[in-house]
Amino acid sequence: MKAVRLARVGAPLVEQEIPVPVPGHEDVLVRVRAAGICHSDAHYRAGTSPVRTLPLTLGHEVAGIVEAVGPGVKGLAVGERVCLHYNVTCGDCTWCASGNEQFCASGLMIGHHRDGGYAPYIAVPARNALSLPAEIPFPAGATLMCASATAFHALRKARLAAGETAAIIGVGGLGMSAVQLARAFGAMTVFAVDVRDECLALAARYGAVPVNARAVDPVDEVRKLTGGRGVDVAVELIGKSLTMHQAVRCLSPLGRAVLVGITKEPLTLDTYREVLGGEAQVIGSNDHLLSELPTVIEMARRGILDTTQVVTRTVPLEAAAINAVLDGLEKGAAGIRTVIVP
Numbered sequence: 001m002k003a004v005r006l007a008r009v010g011a012p013l014v015e016q017e018i019p020v021p022v023p024g025h026e027d028v029l030v031r032v033r034a035a036g037i038c039h040s041d042a043h044y045r046a047g048t049s050p051v052r053t054l055p056l057t058l059g060h061e062v063a064g065i066v067e068a069v070g071p072g073v074k075g076l077a078v079g080e081r082v083c084l085h086y087n088v089t090c091g092d093c094t095w096c097a098s099g100n101e102q103f104c105a106s107g108l109m110i111g112h113h114r115d116g117g118y119a120p121y122i123a124v125p126a127r128n129a130l131s132l133p134a135e136i137p138f139p140a141g142a143t144l145m146c147a148s149a150t151a152f153h154a155l156r157k158a159r160l161a162a163g164e165t166a167a168i169i170g171v172g173g174l175g176m177s178a179v180q181l182a183r184a185f186g187a188m189t190v191f192a193v194d195v196r197d198e199c200l201a202l203a204a205r206y207g208a209v210p211v212n213a214r215a216v217d218p219v220d221e222v223r224k225l226t227g228g229r230g231v232d233v234a235v236e237l238i239g240k241s242l243t244m245h246q247a248v249r250c251l252s253p254l255g256r257a258v259l260v261g262i263t264k265e266p267l268t269l270d271t272y273r274e275v276l277g278g279e280a281q282v283i284g285s286n287d288h289l290l291s292e293l294p295t296v297i298e299m300a301r302r303g304i305l306d307t308t309q310v311v312t313r314t315v316p317l318e319a320a321a322i323n324a325v326l327d328g329l330e331k332g333a334a335g336i337r338t339v340i341v342p
Contacts, residue, residue: 001018002017004317004318005055006058009046013322014319015319020121021123025072026072026126027070027073027123027125028076028082028123028125029066029069029121029123030066030121032059032120032121032342033138033342035059036059036145036146037322039329040112040146042326042329042330043262059111059117060116060146061117062083064122064138065079075126080131082131083130083144084110085129085130085290086109088114088125100289118317130297132297133297136301139308139341140308140311141300142339143310143337144293144300144307147174147177148307149288149296150285151260153289155182155235155258156292158233158256158285161232162187164186165190165232166189166190166233166234167193168191168203171192171200171208172199175199176202176203176307176309176310177305179207189209190209192209199336200212209225223250230252230253233256235260236259239263240261241266241268244265252278254280256281257280258283259283310337311336313338316342
């Protein structure tokens, strides 16, 4: 089969012929119907976030149809619609048993540490394949597996409670889910901070108060709109020292800033004025959990969470098209979410 792969860090992805994977005893083979192109994929290509052995098939947001099942698989059948949890873990260690499988020592992320979904087929353990309701299109289902789930996990880490206020800094693929989920968690007001007019417009349609960081200082604006108080929760989804700092600076007393964006840039804080004085908390949020995905999927099925409008473009499974999207992501000009439809 033809797969689009990272053969060398810092170089464009290439098309390579590789064997169709054979599912193991407790695995499923999935025919890929949609694979999201995430900003993380641009980080992998650039080397900002190291990958495992090359060449590697990228793609960690995957939805498709079960093509074959291993003899030990129960509960999944050929022809079933599924979306894939991207962390393949042992299932038995202390971290997995406690529901924190992202720290599993033997865990491998599809599209990062093992072959992913930029291909016609992918094989994963059956426990990584979750039923995708018919109400959710494949492209939207793929985005649930990273953008929505990662936003959901970040808001849980933030302990966002009903009646609180939140600022979502960066309203691309993750941010659009974060806006909707924050409102579903009961946030009284959600501010969407970005510099892209089209993203701010969509965030407003999802119920957020748009703050254009190109036109105003977002910290000053959020404080003005909250009567000087600031927000209870700020979620940073960009990965820049400037925006991470803004997340902390716009907090109210006892506020929580959750950092999600991947970056090599350091964060420097005025420890007393920005952290200790208001008892602020700076929280790291990494990936998401398998146990969180059924809730995310059900929220999408019920229309509480809508990612259909977030998918602004589809492209074929071709290296040139995918590289062009990754180039755009690096330049901040690739729309909200692009999905590969083989």
